[in-house]
Amino acid sequence: MLKVHLPDGNVLEYSRRVRALDVAADIGPRLAKAALGAEVDGRIVGVDAFLPDEGDVDLRLLTKKDAASLDLMRHSCAHVMARAVMRLFEGVQLAFGPTVDNGFYYDFLLDRPLSEDDFPEIEAEMAKIIKDDEPFERLEQPHAKAVELCRELGQTLKVEHLEAGLDEHEMVSFYRQGEFLDLCRGPHVPSAGAIGALKLLSVAGAYWKGDASRQQLQRLYGTAWFDKKELDDYLMRLEEAKRRDHRVLGKQLELFLIDPEVGSGLVLWLPKGATVRRELESFIYGELIRRGYQPVYTPAIGRVQLYETSGHYPYYAHSQFPPIEMSDGDRFLLRPMNCPHHIKIYQSKPRSYRDLPLRIAELGLVHRFEQSGELTGMTRVRGFTQDDAHIFCTEDQVADEFRGCLDMTQFVLKTLGLDDYRVRLSFRDPKSDKYVGRPEDWDRAEAALEAVCRDLDLPNLEIEVGEAAFYGPKADFIASDCIGRQWQLGTVQLDYNLPSPQRFNLEYIGADNHPHQPVMIHRAPFGSLERFTGMLIEHFAGAFPLWLAPEQARVMVVSQKFEEYGRSVEAALRAAGLRVSSDYRPEKVGAKIRDAQIELIPYMFVVGNREAETGTVALRDRREGDLGTMSLDAAVAKLKQEIDAKTIR
RNA sequence: GCUAGCGUAGCUCAACCGGCAGAGCAGCUGAUUUGUAAUCAGCAGGUUGUGGGUUCAAGUCCCUCCGCUAGCUCCA
Incomplete structure (x- = not known):
């Protein structure tokens, strides 16, 4: 006897062997048709999967509405x-064809290079397959039989994978769809017709x-x-991401x-x-103090010997600029990190526990010599x-100091409106011996x-256990920007290596x-x-935001007749410490506004006859548009308040 | 570094099968003196990323190098 517990609390009982699909059919024919997969005791399976013969199971049938079925469908895709x-080549x-965020890929080995020009043809063939709506059938095979089958199919990569990667599995599964048979763990949607709208995006090399x-x-x-x-x-x-691309906007x-x-x-x-950058720097310096x-x-350079002591050279030689050789044989390295210099400052005099932290x-x-294919705009650079x-x-101070670092990072992210982030703590793998320092220190x-x-x-x-660097555990901040892309930004790392006797042998004199x-x-x-900007x-x-904007305000005159008044406004804004530009060209005001809008200048000060006579300004916000006329003092006060508050709009 | 694609004016992009390199914007000059997202006219702007090759003829075809893009790999 099998008891199937449904999400709504209902329980169905079976004394025969049933598939998830049979249960769906018993609930209703519409559900049976809509079901793309099933979740059995938390595991995602195909609708054709048999449920256990007896006992209790939780069953949830997955339809288009469930996020998990999107993944199933993409895999089938x-x-x-x-x-x-x-069919075409x-x-x-x-090789492998898994799902990824927002889509899927498949790796192929073939003589002919694929290019984007091939996409329409491949998409058309896919459309045919989807229209034919043939079912995905699961076939379970003993390991030896599977190897034989892949050999027959001429799929040598699959044979290799079976022998090297799946050698401990007694049974493996294939999925058949018409003439297409592929070694695959599954599960899949019931048939190709369940696949919705798709588009091929790119072709790339992968090992x-x-x-x-x-190969x-x-x-x-x-x-x-x-x-x-x-x-x-x-x-x-x-498209939006492309429009925001910092390489495009930066230009x-x-x-x-x-x-x-x-x-x-x-x-x-x-x-x-x-x-x-200067604004970011003075913000960060203020916080540091x-x-x-x-x-x-x-300096950005140091003798090779220093990096031999730190252990960075030659261990990371492949990602450094090669040493600079002097005629007297002295060798210098562009520094790949700052720590050795700072350590020398620590060592510049005897330290007491009273000096710490x-x-x-x-x-x-x-400077780091990143591989050429790795470089991207400002986010992946060599300097x-x-x-x-x-x-x-x-x-004893580690916990408090760590807290201080996290607090500062949180504060920085919050100030910049990066409210959506996660923190990844990387710990050591207790089974590995690649770590320096005493295990009990790590544990603590x-x-x-x-x-x-x-x-x-x-x-x-x-x-994440096992993700720590060899020299200590760390916390990384991964922020999502306003369109959901993730960026690894700040980091806090403990280091048991560099202070050790094998490296710089740092010391302080304790209370004892x-x-x-x-x-x-x-x-x-x-x-x-660079990356952060x-x-x-x-x-x-x-x-x-206004406090960071390179040009905070632009003064523009309705006609050149009012240039003198415009210049007085400009001078007043500059005297108030604002970064201000001006536009006195013989253009219509609409054209000047358009140019300022395109340059994303936060505030425009429009002045003409009316303003000149009353000593006022017409303020325009790049987002809100015309804010109306106000006194120059009021406008300045408004901007200064916004700068001081580091307001994000 | 590897695979694929790409490189034409400051920017965005045209130029058929190899047949006189072209437009918009920006720039400059002149006219216009403007009230909340583009006033009009004229001028100027190029060794088509680099070096070589094929051809009567190369932006276009082939090779080298440089750079860019997507991804792989790596990432202290």
């Missing part, structure tokens, strides 16, 4: 795409099992949704420049971008500025970090008059100013 590709070897030493496959990416409108919305979101708004003659991945900050940090300045901060320029700080403290630190995070009630906290090893914390709320450009779509 990947199969349909593979089937279409196999000879000698296609299948077999992610191994760069293996490279061709990966086709696509997206699929239950209805056309959802697809269109998604494509619109992609349009003259924020930054990357010039091939200077070098890939090396950012030139134009005056307007530099203004944004308030929170007891001591700013320092150190010592918090040393610097907006430090570092960047970390809003870096190193805290040297005692074991990890427990303390977790307690602090829980206490601060951090949103969406997740703990004996030397002790301090703990080091690395932290950077922005991560890097790039992310902010996209987050605000170039329309920075």
Whole structure:
């Protein structure tokens, strides 16, 4: 006897063997038709899956309305795409074809390079398959039989996967759809007709099992949704993302420049971008001072020996610029991180426990030789500025210092309107021995970090065991921008390595008059100013809040006759400390407004006869439009208030 | 680094099968003196990313290098 518990509390009883679909049919024919999959005791299966013969199960039938069925459908869509590709091209070897966020991909091995020009043909073939609406059939096979079957099909990658990856499975599953048979764990929707609106998006190279030493496959990416409108919305979101692209806006708004003659991945900050950065810097410095940090300045270069002591050289040589060799044999490295310099500052005199915690901060320029294919605008570069700080403290102070770092990062994100973020705590894998430091210190630190995070009630906290760096546990902040893209930004990391006797052998004299090893914390709320600014450009779509805007106000005259009054307004705004520009061209006011709107200037001061006579200004907000006439003083006060409050609109 | 695609005026983009490189915006000059998202006219702007090759003829076809884009890989 089987008892099936449904989400509405009803219980159905069966004494025969039933599939999820049979239960659906018993509930109602419409549900049986609409069911795309089922959730049995929390596991997602196909509707053709048999339920256990007896006992109790929770069953939920999944229809278009359930998020989980979208994933099922996309997986089926990947199969349909593979089937279409196999119909169109000879000698296609299948690799993997899973779902990803918003879509799916399938990796193929074939002689002919695929290009976007092939998409219409593949999409047309997919449409045919979907229209034919053939069922997806699940076939269970013993492992040996499966290997044989894949050999017969000529699918050598699948054979390899069976032998190397699935060798412990006695039974494996295939899915058949018409002439198409593929090794696949499933589950799938009942038939191809359940697939809604789809679009192939891109083709890219991908290595077999992610191994760069293996052959490279061709990966086709696509997206699929239950209805056309959802697809269109998604494509619109992609368009919106393109419109906000910091590389496009950075050029349009003259924020930054990357010039091939200077070098890939090396950012030139134009005056307007530099203004944004300067505001961010003075904001961060203000916070640092308030929170007891001591700013320092150190050079962007150091002797190779220093990085040999730190262990960064030659271990990370492949991602550094090679050393600079001097004629006397001395060798220097462009620094890939700031810590060794800061450690030297720590070591510049004997330290007592009374000096701790010592918090040393610097907006430090570092260089890393990222692979050419990895470079992207400002978010992935070869030279960047970390809003870096190193805290040297005692074991007992770790929790409080960690709390302070998290608090500052939270404050920074909140100030910039990045309210949607999650925190990832990375802990060590207790089974691995790759970590430095004593296990009991790790245990204490990890427990303390977790307690602090829980206490601060951090949103969406997740703990990843085994993700810690070899030198210590860490917390990363991953923020979502206003269109839902995720950016890894700030980080707080504990370090047991650099202070150790094997590295810099840091010490402080404790209350017991004996030397002790301090703990080091690395932290950077922005991560890097380059990436953070790039992310902010996209987050605000170039329309920075007033305190960050490169040009905060523009004075424009209705006619050149009023230039004199315009200049007096301009001077008053400048005297009030605002970043102001002006437009006295012999253009219509509409044209001047349009230009200022396109440049995303927050406030426009429109002045003509009426204003000149009464000593007022007509204020225009880039978002709200005309705000009406007011006294110059009132307008200045309004802007200053908005700047001081760092208002985000 | 690898795979695929791309590189034409400051910007956005045209130029058929290889046959005289072209437009809009921006810029400059002149006219216009304007009231909340584009006034009109004229001028100027190019070694088609680089170097080579095929051809009577190359923006277009082939090769090299540089750069960009998507993804893979890597990421202290």
